[in-house]
Amino acid sequence: INTAAAAYPRKILDYMEGFLISKTLFTACELGVFDLLASSQRPLSLEDVAQGIGASLDGTERLLAACTGLDLLKTHTLDRQVLYSNTEQSRVYLTESSPVSLTQSIRYSSNTIYLCWHYLSDAVREGKNQYEKAFGVKSEDLFEALYRSEEEMVKFMQLMNSIWNICGRDVVTAFDLSTFTTIYDLGGCSGALAKQCVLAYPKCNVTIFDLPKVVKTSREHFVSGDNQRISFHEGDFFKHALPEADLYILARILHDWTDERSIELLTKVHRACRPGGGVLVVEALLCEDGSGPLTAQLYSLNMLVQTEGKERTGAEYAALLNASGFHSIQVRAGN
Ligand code: SAM
Numbered sequence: 001i002n003t004a005a006a007a008y009p010r011k012i013l014d015y016m017e018g019f020l021i022s023k024t025l026f027t028a029c030e031l032g033v034f035d036l037l038a039s040s041q042r043p044l045s046l047e048d049v050a051q052g053i054g055a056s057l058d059g060t061e062r063l064l065a066a067c068t069g070l071d072l073l074k075t076h077t078l079d080r081q082v083l084y085s086n087t088e089q090s091r092v093y094l095t096e097s098s099p100v101s102l103t104q105s106i107r108y109s110s111n112t113i114y115l116c117w118h119y120l121s122d123a124v125r126e127g128k129n130q131y132e133k134a135f136g137v138k139s140e141d142l143f144e145a146l147y148r149s150e151e152e153m154v155k156f157m158q159l160m161n162s163i164w165n166i167c168g169r170d171v172v173t174a175f176d177l178s179t180f181t182t183i184y185d186l187g188g189c190s191g192a193l194a195k196q197c198v199l200a201y202p203k204c205n206v207t208i209f210d211l212p213k214v215v216k217t218s219r220e221h222f223v224s225g226d227n228q229r230i231s232f233h234e235g236d237f238f239k240h241a242l243p244e245a246d247l248y249i250l251a252r253i254l255h256d257w258t259d260e261r262s263i264e265l266l267t268k269v270h271r272a273c274r275p276g277g278g279v280l281v282v283e284a285l286l287c288e289d290g291s292g293p294l295t296a297q298l299y300s301l302n303m304l305v306q307t308e309g310k311e312r313t314g315a316e317y318a319a320l321l322n323a324s325g326f327h328s329i330q331v332r333a334g335n
Contacts, residue, residue: 024066026110029103031055033067034086034094043076043083100165104158112155116305123305130305142256142308143211154217160252161190161222167334168196171251171282174332177201180247180277184209186237186269187253190222191230193282197249198229207243209233237265242272251282255299256307259320266324279326285333286313 028034036052037044044052050060064084067073072090075082086094093102119130131139131146139145147153164171172193177183181204185194188208197206208218212234223230233243238261242248248269254262269279284296290313300311312320314331321329 021070022109022114024063024070025072026106026114028063028067028072029094029106030110031063033063034072034090035096037073037084037086038091038095038097043078043085045081045083049084100162102162102166104155105162108155108159112152113302113306117302120301120305123301127304129307146306147211147213150213150217153213154221157190157214157217157222161192164192164196168193169200170334172197172200172280174334175280175330177247177280178203180204182245182274183207183247183249184233184243184245185249185251186242186265187250188218189214190218192222193249193251194230195223195227198227205229205231206249207231207233207245209235209237209242211236237268242268244272244274246274246277248273248277248279249282250279254281254309254317254320255283255303255311256309258308261308262320263323266320266326270325279321281317281321283317284311285317285331286311288313288315 031053033049033053036049040048046057046061046064049064050057053060055063064073068075068084071087072094073084074087075084077083092098092100094106095101096103116130116134119133122133123130129139129142129145131137131148135145135148137145137148146156177197178201180201183194183197183204183206185191185197185206186209188194188206188210191208194206194208198204206229208215208223208230210218210232215232215234219225219232223232235242250265250269253265257265266279273279284299286296286300287293290297296311303310314333318329318331
């Protein structure tokens with residue numbers, strides 16, 4: 001091999017070490033660096049931060065330096081002392097109390113997804129998720145494994161919740177849904193998308209349909225009883241009859257399941273749907289030749305390691321919908 005002819009492997013080195021960046025972000029969040037800086041009225045010194053997060057001076061210094069290098073923190077010097085503060089993005093997205101906080105998602109990525117990805121080679125070899133190896137739970141029933149404890153279920157719900165606070169409005173307004181008044185959000189989880197839906201469409205009522213223990217937690221912790229236009233329905237969408245509605249939302253549901261199970265579910269939706277009604281499928285879309293976007297390609301690997309499903313192209317979703325009786329399918333791609 002003529003190594004002199006090859007360009008310096010910048011990309012490969014960056015990919016090899018990409019996890020160092022993820023772990024730096026996870027650790028800074030877990031130790032509360034961004035919350036501490038946000039709660040302080042002034043920029044803090046290394047000593048203040050180390051004391052505030054209860055960590056070693058040396059470790060904190062290296063963590064803060066890396067976060068500064070990643071543009072998650074900024075520094076300025078006062079009387080020869082370096083002081084640290086949050087960048088705008090860190091203040092908005094990395095602090096616990098922000099309405100668009102990503103800290104719960106980061107925690108789930110760190111404590112669950114990262115551990116599953118340790119077994120990615122096994123997942124690729126075996127073509128199945130790795131809950132058993134990662135967490136010692138059999139995964140015959142996917143959501144039994146995902147919700148292996150009450151605590152895990154709540155963490156998963158928090159993960160699901162956070163992204164719709166950021167881009168849920170764009171999702172529910174990608175199509176004009178104003179003609180649909182009775183809406184069922186199947187697998188509606190914490191209700192974050194239901195909330196965006198009732199905000200965007202003043203005439204609709206949304207029912208969150210989910211497994212009984214999810215509905216109970218959603219009621220208790222996520223959806224305020226004051227919201228008269230959001231209600232709940234406990235059930236299993238594979239086992240129980242689906243109520244009649246004008247519109248069914250299936251957000252990040254089909255990517256959990258095989259084509260066969262997706263058609264089984266969509267066929268039930270089609271049978272229950274009122275004439276003139278529809279289904280809104282919300283998923284990360286692969287482009288038609290599967291050549292991107294990279295995020296969707298990586299999510300599809302994540303679906304392999306964690307679920308029974310995969311990410312799909314618009315045409316693949318259209319084929320599932322057609323096979324279940326739906327016609328007039330439209331696709332919109334966002335960011
Ligand atoms: N739609 C939500 C969102 O986008 O934030 C949650 C998506 S989450 C990946 C899948 C949801 O489907 C969970 O809330 C889960 O509890 C629910 N679910 C899984 N199996 C179900 C079943 N058999 N019947 C009803 N809901 C189910």
